[in-house]
Amino acid sequence: MTQWTPFAHAGVYAFNVASLKKNWGHLHRGDCEPLPQDAAVLQAWVLFHNGEFHKAFEAGLKSGGDGITLANKAACIYANYLESREKTRLDLFMQVAERAEAQQAENPGNANAWYWQAYALGRYSQGISVAKALAQGLGSKVKNALEHTIALTPQHADAHVALGAFHAEVIDKVGALIGAMTYGAKKNIGLAHFKEALRLNPGSAIAMIEYANGLVMLEGDKRMKEATRLYEQAAASEPLDAMERLDVDMARVELQE
Incomplete structure (x- = not known):
């Protein structure tokens, strides 16, 4: 396998099994992943939260088993934030989508099997261009998988974020009329999902960032001040683990540009 780019803040986060268990509820408020019962999987999550993706x-x-969800999350977070080679990024996302689909077949009640398929296909779509992805039918797959995630786990804040982003991206690329008629994308629904995500996980930097992006896509420059405020809140967040650090760093970089 191609060598992965290391996390830039190696050693800053030093979870062990005990501290991970203590902080699990906070760390997984976004994805509602249950605490693993398998000791090997739990130890693998320690690696993830410390940035050893x-x-x-x-x-x-x-x-x-449940370790596949961890593998999918690690691959997605790595590909989204740290992988600079476009082909490698896209390949990783497609591999996640395939593994997640296989997970769904084995365990259709696993909400994160649906979520990581949607996340991977969504990021893949952004990589090849949303318009091209919609033409390939990927938009419907993403929307259906996210709606399925929320049906299984209504408190899945990350799925609400992603579904809000879906509505915003589609409307931004094809317009409100075609977006609604062809893809079921609606501004009010997208905004409602962002707000629900922040209600469920109010400290989430990524929810703030995606909401800010969605506001500008859906309502234009008149919401720029509010979007900037959300970015500032995200940048001021105190990250608890490596993944949260990547979100906060991204917000800080965006504010500087």
């Missing part, structure tokens, strides 16, 4: 990915794959 490649080791976490490999350990998750090796463990199988």
Whole structure:
């Protein structure tokens, strides 16, 4: 496998099994992933939260079962934030989508099997262009998978964020009329999902960032001041683990540009 780019803040986060268990509720408020009962999977999550994404990915794959969800999350977060090679990024997202679809077949009640498929296909779509992805039918897959995630786990804040982003991206690319008629994308629904995500997980930097982006896509420059405020809140957040650090760093970089 191609070597993965290391997390820039290696060693800053030093979870062990005990501290991870203590902080699990906070760390997984966004994705509602249940605390693993398998000791090997739990240890692999320690690697993930400390920023050792490649080791976490490999350990998750090796463990199988619930470890596949960890492998998918590690691959998605790595590909989204740290992988600079476009082909590698897109390949990782498609591999996640395939693994997640296989998970769904084995365990259709696993909300994160649906969520990570949607996340991976959504990021893949952004990589090849949303318009091209919509033409390939990927938009419907993303929307259906996210709606399924929320039907299984209504408090899944990250799925609400992603579904809000879906509505915003589609309307931004094809317009409100075609977006509504062809893809079921509506401004009021998108905004409602962003607000629900922040209600469920008020400290989420990524929810603030995506909401800010969605506001500008859906309502233009008149919401720029509010969007900037959301970015400032995200940038001022205190990250608890490596993934949250990547979100906060992204907000800080965006504010500087």
